[in-house]
Amino acid sequence: MADTVDDAILAFSKGKPVMVFDSDFREKETDLLWPATAATPEVMRRLRTDCGGLLFLAIGDEIGQMFDLPWLQDLHTHKGLVDDNPVLSHLITNDLQYDTRSAFTLSINHRDTYTGITDRDRSLTTKRFGELSGELMDKSVTGEEAYKRLGLEFRTPGHIPVCRESPGGLSARQGHTELAVAIARLAGQVPATIGAEMLQPDGDGALSVEDARIYAAKYDIPMITGDDLINALNMHK
Numbered sequence: 001m002a003d004t005v006d007d008a009i010l011a012f013s014k015g016k017p018v019m020v021f022d023s024d025f026r027e028k029e030t031d032l033l034w035p036a037t038a039a040t041p042e043v044m045r046r047l048r049t050d051c052g053g054l055l056f057l058a059i060g061d062e063i064g065q066m067f068d069l070p071w072l073q074d075l076h077t078h079k080g081l082v083d084d085n086p087v088l089s090h091l092i093t094n095d096l097q098y099d100t101r102s103a104f105t106l107s108i109n110h111r112d113t114y115t116g117i118t119d120r121d122r123s124l125t126t127k128r129f130g131e132l133s134g135e136l137m138d139k140s141v142t143g144e145e146a147y148k149r150l151g152l153e154f155r156t157p158g159h160i161p162v163c164r165e166s167p168g169g170l171s172a173r174q175g176h177t178e179l180a181v182a183i184a185r186l187a188g189q190v191p192a193t194i195g196a197e198m199l200q201p202d203g204d205g206a207l208s209v210e211d212a213r214i215y216a217a218k219y220d221i222p223m224i225t226g227d228d229l230i231n232a233l234n235m236h237k
Contacts, residue, residue, distance in 0.1 A: 003222040005186070005232040011222050012187035017043075019198075019216050019223040020179050021209055029053070029197045030212040030223070033180050036130030036192035041119040043194070044126070048119065050215075053197025057126055057162045058103075058180035060191030063133045064164035066146050069105040071164060103166070103177040109158030116159035125160045126194045128153060134190035165191075170230055182229050 008018040015038035021030045032051050034043050047055050063069075073093050075081060082088045093102055109116035110125040132153060136146055165181045166173040180193035198207040198215070207215070216223035 003216070003224055005224055005228050007222040008183060008224050009187045012183055012189060017046075017221050018183060019212060019221050020176075020183065020226065020229065021212065021223070022176060022179060022226045023174065029176070029206040030209065031176055031180065031195045031197055032221075033183065033193050033195035035184060035187070035189040036126050036194050037134065037190055039123045039126035039130070039194050041123045044119040044123045047194070047196040050198070051196035052199035052201075052203055054161065055122065055194065055196045056176075057108075057129065057160050058177040058193045058195065059105075059129075059133070059162060059164055060181045060185070061165040061167050061169070062137065063191060064105065066133070066136060066142055067150050068147065069162065069164055071102070072104045072106070073102045099173070099175060101166070101173070103163035103173075103175055105162050105164045106156045107158045107161045108154045108156050109160065111153055111155055113159075122160055125154070125158065129160075129162075130190050130192040133192055137190070170226075170233060174226055174230070179226050179229055182233060186229075186232065 012018050012035060015035055017032055017034050019030055019032055022028070032047060036057060044055070076088050077092060096102065108125060108129065109121070110128050113121035113124060115121065116125065132149065136149060141149065163177040165177050166175075170178045170182055176195070176197070180195055181191045184191050184193045198212055199205065200207055200211075213223055215221070
């Protein structure tokens with residue numbers, strides 16, 4: 001039997017992983033995902049060794065607004081920055097084959113990390129970012145106080161790339177970031193999800209859906225599609 005969104009929601013609500021295939025019409029990639037607050041060195045090691053793609057932290061737009069995190073695409077096209085660094089005008093993102101905008105914002109390290117790249121360091125950065133985001137959202141902390149609290153624990157650049165959800169979520173953009181955040185919200189988790197794209201063993205392409213489903217079955221991980229999530233969200237409206 002195919003996994004359902006309810007299966008994925010239940011697993012994620014317990015801090016367990018899920019797998020999400022985006023679409024045959026987008027990047028054709030499957031992500032292995034965990035709630036950010038469930039990050040441990042073992043989780044990071046699993047993402048690093050079993051996936052092969054980039055480890056990324058997907059955050060909801062509400063977290064992006066709370067911390068006022070800029071999209072790198074906007075920073076890198078800002079006139080003042082381009083004037084000071086003319087090479088940016090030659091590196092402009094205007095040819096994405098799967099979208100019109102990139103979700104990347106700043107990269108971060110927790111201030112208690114050493115290099116930031118070890119499994120322990122990256123799990124600390126991920127877990128504390130998720131926890132701090134949840135704590136501040138619960139208290140409706142915004143503005144300068146939110147920035148200070150973030151800066152007390154984190155610095156940039158770092159070894160955890162952060163991707164910010166587009167305003168409107170999946171109604172505006174059906175990317176990995178929006179899918180990862182959607183499952184967190186449905187599961188009652190902080191809208192912050194750590195994940196990585198699953199690649200073929202040789203690294204030359206995305207892991208096929210068939211192989212992804214074999215992996216999911218082997219480790220008893222619910223696997224759903226982007227369409228499954230979108231349909232579930234429409235039902236919850």
